[in-house]
Amino acid sequence: GAVVSQHPSWVICKSGTSVKIECRSLDFQATTMFWYRQFPKQSLMLMATSNEGSKATYEQGVEKDKFLINHASLTLSTLTVTSAHPEDSSFYICSARPGGEGQPQHFGDGTRLSIL
Amino acid sequence: SQQGEEDPQALSIQEGENATMNCSYKTSINNLQWYRQNSGRGLVHLILIRSNEREKHSGRLRVTLDTSKKSSSLLITASRAADTASYFCATASGAGSYQLTFGKGTKLSVIP
Numbered sequence: 001g002a003v004v005s006q007h008p009s010w011v012i013c014k015s016g017t018s019v020k021i022e023c024r025s026l027d028f029q030a031t032t033m034f035w036y037r038q039f040p041k042q043s044l045m046l047m048a049t050s051n052e053g054s055k056a057t058y059e060q061g062v063e064k065d066k067f068l069i070n071h072a073s074l075t076l077s078t079l080t081v082t083s084a085h086p087e088d089s090s091f092y093i094c095s096a097r098p099g100g101e102g103q104p105q106h107f108g109d110g111t112r113l114s115i116l
Numbered sequence: 117s118q119q120g121e122e123d124p125q126a127l128s129i130q131e132g133e134n135a136t137m138n139c140s141y142k143t144s145i146n147n148l149q150w151y152r153q154n155s156g157r158g159l160v161h162l163i164l165i166r167s168n169e170r171e172k173h174s175g176r177l178r179v180t181l182d183t184s185k186k187s188s189s190l191l192i193t194a195s196r197a198a199d200t201a202s203y204f205c206a207t208a209s210g211a212g213s214y215q216l217t218f219g220k221g222t223k224l225s226v227i228p
Contacts, residue, residue, distance in 0.1 A: 006158065032214055043204060043218045044159070093158050097214060102166060104149055105216060107158035 003027055004096050006108025014116055015086060021079045021111045023094030029074040030096035034105060035067070038091045050077045084115045121219055122205060128225040135192040137222040139205030140185075146208050148181055149216065150190050153202045162190075162203075197228045 003026040011019050023033055031052050036044040048058045048069050056069035066088075068080040077096075081088055091112050095105035122139050129135050139148070147166045151159040165172045165181045165188065172179045178191040192199055202223045206216040 004158075034215070043220045046215065046217075049215060091156075095159075102147055102164065104161040104164050106161060107151075109158040110156070112156070 002098065002106040004094065004106045004108045006094050006111055008111060009109060010112045010114075012114045012116065013084065016083055017115075019081045019084055019113060021081075021092055021094070021113075023077045023079070023096065023108050025075045025096040025106070028096075028098045028106075030077075031074060031099055032097045033071060033077040034095045034097070035069060035077075035079050036093045036095070038093060038110075040091075044093060047079075081113065084113070086115045089113055089115045122203070122222045124222060125220065126223045126225070128227065129195055131195060131197055131226055131228050133195055135195050135199070135224055135226070137190045137203050137224070139188045139190070139219055141188075141205075141207050141217075141219075142186065143207075143209055145183075148179075148188050149206045149208065150177075150179060150188075151204045151206060151218075153204065153221070155201075159204065192224075195224075195226045197226050200224060200226045 005024045005026055007022045033050040035047045037047050038044050046059050047062045048056045050056045050069050050071040052071045052074050058064045071077040091110050093110040095107045097105045145167055147164055149164045150162045153159045163174050163179050165179050176193045181188045202221045204218050204221045206218045
């Protein structure tokens with residue numbers, strides 16, 4: 001149980017393109033989903049916390065107009081990297097958390113984004 | 117900002133040996149979690165230990181938590197080549213304990 005599906009797993013596109021990444025909880029409802037960014041050989045940095053039906057909460061230094069987050073249902077959150085540039089190239093990982101105290105986050109397999 | 121600091125940063129052992137990884141953190145926590153990440157993949161949740169717990173076991177994994185020292189350790193016994201991965205500790209603090217703050221990770225290599 002507790003499977004999170006993230007799609008696509010790999011994207012290569014030209015500079016200026018907008019890219020949408022989907023994160024789905026397949027067998028549980030997730031009122032909260034999280035979006036992380038990970039640079040090579042480094043840890044995960046939280047970008048934003050996504051709550052179903054409300055605006056996402058962005059971490060300091062993350063541009064909300066650059067990284068658009070939509071959490072329209074209890075099983076789906078999307079991250080759109082708008083007008084992507086080479087410096088946006090990274091590994092993006094989502095996670096979803098079931099309700100209840102002390103629940104772990106369950107992670108998708110990540111999306112490797114390469115902007116040419 | 118990162119709270120956890122794992123050590124060692126990298127660990128290489130022979131198959132069958134035990135692997136111990138440590139994590140230190142700075143602020144008070146509600147729980148601490150250990151995750152595993154295979155190269156280029158997402159994270160897999162291994163074990164969660166609450167702030168009022170001192171030790172927890174799951175299969176070949178043993179986690180300890182010392183809140184007075186703000187530290188935790190992950191022990192993998194009888195390691196296998198398939199255990200090769202990066203291991204991260206993450207702390208949950210504050211109301212709701214929903215957000216996690218990850219450490220830098222330990223890269224474990226188990227040599228067959």
